[in-house]
Amino acid sequence: MKKFMLFIGGLVALLILLANLGPMVILGLSVWLLYIIFKKFIKSDSAAGKVGWVILGLLVLSVTFSNMFAIVGLAAAYALYLVVKNWKNVEEDPAVDVVSEDNDPFTNFERQWAEINQ
Template sequence: MKKFGLFLVGVIAFFVLLANIGPLLGLAVSLVVTYYAVKEFIKTDSTGTKILWGFIAFIAVAFSIANVPAVLAVVAAYILYVVYKNWNKEKANNDIIEAGDPFTNFEKQWNSLNK
């Protein structure tokens, strides 16, 4: 039942990621343009060029704000990562105590502590 739940959450996260791939790419491009514009703004000495790079940075930030739904795509990608990591994770059962040799139980507990 746990695998079915993980599968269901993974499918939903995949479709949310797929639906928001456009805004995600738009956000990435606008952030790269903003970074480059700010970097050039700081490098230049000319007032006219500073105004130009400031205007370009402002437009790129406006596009970044318009692509806020891309945050959903980032969250969906993280959920897919968590589902992938938990897919084959086995449940740890430390309560099993076998009768017989006491050192066997000690070794199992020691190994579980060292993980």
């Protein structure tokens, strides 16, 4: 049952990730462009150049904020990662409980007998 729920959760996360893939790419490109514009702004010596870079930066910043819902896609990618990671760790409950050696009364008796004889 747990693997079925992990499968359903992974399927939903994959669909959300695919739906937000385009905005995620545009968000990444706009953040990269903001970085380049900032570097050009710092290197610019003239006031007109700095004003031009600020205006261009504000335009790219508006594109960046319009794609902020792409963070939902990033959250879906992380959820998909967690599903894949937990898929390998899920163990089925055995139908028959195996008695471990720690709970075996004869093993406990042997250990206590050995402690008494020492």
